[in-house]
Amino acid sequence: MKTIGGTQIGLIGTGWTARHFLMSLDRQPGLVASRVLTRRRVDEVRDFPRPDLLTNSLSEVIDHADVIVECSGDPIHATDVVDAAFAAGLPVVTMNAEFHITAGSRFVGRGLLTEASGDQPGVLALLAREARSYGFEPLVYGNMKGFLNRNPSLEDMTFWGRKSGISLPMVTSFTDGTKVQVEQALVANGLGADIVRQGLLGPTEDVIQAGADQLCREAERLGRPIADYILSPKLSHGVFVAGRHDDRQRDALRYLKLGEGPYYVVLRHNIYVFLEIANSIRDLLDEGRILLDNGRRPVASVATIAKRTLEPGERIDAGIGSFAVRGEAVRIAEAPGHLPIGLLADAVVRRRVPAGAMLAMDDVEMPDDSLAHRAWREIEADCLSAVVPRAAAAAG
Numbered sequence: 504m505k506t507i508g509g510t511q512i513g514l515i516g517t518g519w520t521a522r523h524f525l526m527s528l529d530r531q532p533g534l535v536a537s538r539v540l541t542r543r544r545v546d547e548v549r550d551f552p553r554p555d556l557l558t559n560s561l562s563e564v565i566d567h568a569d570v571i572v573e574c575s576g577d578p579i580h581a582t583d584v585v586d587a588a589f590a591a592g593l594p595v596v597t598m599n600a601e602f603h604i605t606a607g608s609r610f611v612g613r614g615l616l617t618e619a620s621g622d623q624p625g626v627l628a629l630l631a632r633e634a635r636s637y638g639f640e641p642l643v644y645g646n647m648k649g650f651l652n653r654n655p656s657l658e659d660m661t662f663w664g665r666k667s668g669i670s671l672p673m674v675t676s677f678t679d680g681t682k683v684q685v686e687q688a689l690v691a692n693g694l695g696a697d698i699v700r701q702g703l704l705g706p707t708e709d710v711i712q713a714g715a716d717q718l719c720r721e722a723e724r725l726g727r728p729i730a731d732y733i734l735s736p737k738l739s740h741g742v743f744v745a746g747r748h749d750d751r752q753r754d755a756l757r758y759l760k761l762g763e764g765p766y767y768v769v770l771r772h773n774i775y776v777f778l779e780i781a782n783s784i785r786d787l788l789d790e791g792r793i794l795l796d797n798g799r800r801p802v803a804s805v806a807t808i809a810k811r812t813l814e815p816g817e818r819i820d821a822g823i824g825s826f827a828v829r830g831e832a833v834r835i836a837e838a839p840g841h842l843p844i845g846l847l848a849d850a851v852v853r854r855r856v857p858a859g860a861m862l863a864m865d866d867v868e869m870p871d872d873s874l875a876h877r878a879w880r881e882i883e884a885d886c887l888s889a890v891v892p893r894a895a896a897a898a899g
Contacts, residue, residue: 510788511537513568513593515584516575517548517557519669520598524574524777526552531781537567542580565591570784572619574598576673576823578605578845582875589614596783598776600624600689601823604805605845606878607797608692617786617793621779624689626771627742628795631694634744634769642722642746642766643715644690646683646732648705649740653679654810657826672824681823681830681844683732684805688832691730692801699729701806701838702831709737711770712762715745719766730803741772800886805830806841806861813856819867822847828862835883836890840864843879 512528514521514536521539528534539556541548548557558564561584565571571588573581573595581602588595594615597603603618610616618625627644634641652659655678664674676682684703691698699721708714714733722729728746745768748756753764761767786792807828813819819827822844830844842862850867869876 509533509535510784511535511567511569512784513537513564513571513588514539514556515564515571515573515581517541517543517551518574518576519673520574520576520777522552524572524598524780525556527778527781534781534784538564540564540584561587565593568593570788571595572598572780572784573602574780576601578602578823579848579873579875582606582609582873582878585610585616586874589616594787596780596787598622598780600685601845603795603797604685604688604692604801604803605843606875606882608799608801608882609878611796611799615787615791615793616796617783618689618693618795619780619783620794621774621776621783623683623686623742623774624693625779625783625794626774627690627744628694630742630744630769630771634746637769638748638752639744639767639769640747641694641744642728643718643744644687644694644696644728644730645715645718645743645745646687646690646730647711647738647741647743648680648683648732648734649736649738650678651680651705651734653829655679655826660826670824672821675824675826676830679810679829681805684830684832685823685845687730687732688801688803688805689795689797691803691832692798693795694728694730695798696728696730696802697725698803698832698834699725699731701833703731705732705734707734709735711738711743711768712766715743715768716766719745719747739772740774741770742774743768743770745769800889801882802834802836802886803832804835804838804841804883805844806833806838807844807847809856809858809860809862811858813852813862815852815854817852819847819850819852822850831861833861835886839883839887842866846876846879 545557578601660675664671706714840863850869
């Protein structure tokens with residue numbers, strides 16, 4: 504698959520992740536960026552490291568690529584990109600959890616597609632593999648979040664976006680909790696886990712073991728692993744896996760500074776984002792290894808929740824990073840007809856929706872049907888159809 508000069512990477516997106524990933528390739532022998540897709544006018548893309556690679560043509564990107572790296576952050580756009588890449592027989596590596604929980608299941612098993620390490624879901628998938636190799640039985644796939652404001656102001660988000668060098672929608676989705684809900688929904692779907700409830704538990708704990716213990720007890724109550732997070736401004740950035748181990752090892756695990764048990768925490772603090780994508784590319788191309796996808800029949804989605812009362816005729820340009828709505832993880836079987844936040848774009852509100860309510864698909868009017876919309880309808884129908892036989896079997 505490698506062409507002369509190295510593996511040719513077609514890059515989708517020109518935002519923070521794409522820019523820094525492109526620069527990181529200077530230190531990655533054998534990986535070469537060939538084209539970069541932008542939906543903006545090429546001459547309007549400022550301060551991009553390689554303006555000579557920019558194009559508005561997806562077909563041009565595909566024609567010059569051995570692998571596609573998708574990090575646009577736009578689930579609807581990413582669905583079209585992945586579909587085109589698969590039609591051309593190209594593997595795809597994503598840094599786009601929003602795409603996976605919206606339409607990603609449509610592509611599982613149809614080609615080589617994986618979420619990259621570097622963002623929390625991919626790093627958690629790696630950490631889970633490591634923990635299992637040590638003999639741990641994972642009960643919790645955990646994220647750590649330092650701050651949460653479910654309805655931040657435009658003024659605050661503008662300030663923090665400029666200070667951090669990231670876009671306004673991105674910093675807003677981080678702050679209002681949408682991002683962690685998306686990430687943990689993907690983790691639940693991809694690692695065969697579940698969620699405890701709508702919106703996750705997110706216990707507030709400054710000691711990671713205390714939060715992990717609480718979440719492990721919930722997982723054992725459910726009888727299956729869960730994906731969730733701990734909220735604390737004092738804990739460092741990172742992810743963790745918590746679970747049980749062989750009880751005969753308790754004294755030895757205590758000696759290894761893992762605590763008294765019965766629940767143990769395997770922790771990773773460092774998340775290197777764009778610097779880790781190259782490892783996922785090599786794993787996919789060299790070994791066909793899929794680190795994480797959304798599964799063929801996901802358990803969780805991320806529904807759209809009104810931040811304030813929405814009135815008929817109000818326009819919402821995009822759901823993720825909006826000041827009108829935010830996302831909450833839900834079990835698909837318990838929220839039929841909900842509007843996935845990744846599908847909400849260029850929408851007009853049809854009827855009054857009170858603050859805190861979950862939006863249904865028919866609460867808004869959206870443009871012509873996209874592939875992402877069609878994919879979601881297929882995914883939801885398949886998931887809901889599986890619920891009836893299970894319920895009947897349980898009743899019988």
